[in-house]
């Protein structure tokens with residue numbers, strides 16, 4: 001299948017990547033002499049990101065071509081996506097030319113705000129297919145226009161992993177840009193009036209409601225905020241605020257019984273099959289997943305959690321061994337069997353190794369300075385299942401810690417007393433520049449030798465076993 005992209009800037013480049021990575025051939029027309037370089041760079045990022053959200057390989061990538069002539073680019077395409085700058089005069093010039101050269105193609109316009117009736121004033125039959133940046137990652141695409149064309153378009157877009165939202169009536173700026181525009185306009189006032197800086201406004205979004213919106217949107221979130229009494233109660237509580245100066249947008253719908261019934265009724269249809277507690281758990285699991293993802297990069301709320309965690313009390317000791325991890329098992333670590341999945345036993349061992357490395361001075365600064373330990377072997381014994389919410393405590397024993405070698409035995413204790421697994425790990429000290437093994441710094445070697453001496457007399461039951469060995 002062939003897609004053509006007319007206008008290969010920020011959005012056209014994202015569309016090109018979305019189609020290519022889903023196996024479509026893509027032909028691009030853009031008069032910008034830098035278009036090929038720019039799309040190449042977008043594609044490099046898209047190749048890095050999009051496959052990372054899938055557990056199955058995407059189809060083999062299609063062929064990318066650039067054309068000096070627009071008719072050449074769109075000829076034979078099943079889909080043409082117009083993504084030229086947002087001026088109606090330019091769209092009026094480009095769309096009829098596309099329609100003439102690709103009479104059988106679905107023509108989608110990326111326009112952020114124009115209505116199909118405006119776009120097609122020259123007699124074309126384009127639909128609005130409004131995506132969100134980055135187009136190769138965000139699923140939403142708003143479809144506006146002829147229903148039969150939108151239905152066909154929706155099928156194609158689903159085939160490249162998108163979420164088409166067919167808008168019932170054409171309206172300036174569709175749905176999502178209306179919402180974004182309201183927030184944007186309000187933010188501009190807040191900055192202009194000296195109430196908040198751009199950074200404070202961004203923090204007010206990403207530390208709070210932005211995280212909720214990512215997983216439940218507006219109405220389901222507010223349904224939960226109404227507690228057991230639900231949406232109608234929420235509206236009764238906050239409806240009067242519509243008449244107060246809570247926003248510069250004072251052209252609000254009249255707050256009356258009819259509006260409450262309309263919103264509450266639609267909210268019941270959307271979420272009434274789930275209890276408020278069930279919705280809360282769903283929301284919480286989603287937020288936990290998002291927050292844990294944010295911790296990896298340290299962005300926004302993820303950085304707050306990491307900083308808070310560092311201020312929590314030291315983990316102490318158990319059975320003469322340092323405790324290197326203690327946490328309740330998160331629901332995200334469990335699988336279809338209802339218990340902690342095998343991969344997370346290794347994750348717990350890995351986190352414990354990281355913690356122990358930091359304890360001997362091979363911490364983040366040491367790694368940033370170019371030295372670290374690499375794991376070269378692990379052996380896991382699964383001895384007992386662990387359920388979500390159960391407290392998992394990991395102790396770490398040094399079996400050997402001299403020269404380049406660091407040999408650890410992690411014991412995973414359920415509720416502090418039942419041994420549920422052992423993770424035996426062999427790590428080698430490595431120079432991060434040469435990527436070859438090397439000796440640790442003197443201070444690290446000294447601390448390690450000290451821990452090894454303290455652990456030498458402790459029984460290491462279960463260490464040194466191999467797969468299939470009889471008890």
Ligand SMILES: NC(=O)C1=CN([C@@H]2O[C@H](COP(=O)(O)OP(=O)(O)OC[C@H]3O[C@@H](n4cnc5c(N)ncnc54)[C@H](O)[C@@H]3O)[C@@H](O)[C@H]2O)C=CC1
Pocket residue numbers: 006007008009010011012029030031032035082083084085086094110111112113130131132133
């Ligand atoms: N940037 C954004 O966040 C979003 C933009 N959009 C919409 O996507 C469309 C494109 O916006 P951007 O990609 O941001 O603009 P952009 O300025 O990054 O890209 C526009 C591209 O069109 C090319 N171009 C100009 N005249 C052309 C012509 N006659 N034929 C072919 N190509 C031509 C330019 O060289 C440029 O590469 C607009 O309609 C915009 O409203 C939609 C969603 C988000």
Ligand SMILES: C[N+](C)(C)CC(=O)CC(=O)[O-]
Pocket residue numbers: 111112131132133177180
């Ligand atoms: C600012 N904008 C109107 C161009 C935004 C969009 O159209 C969608 C987006 O990606 O935010």
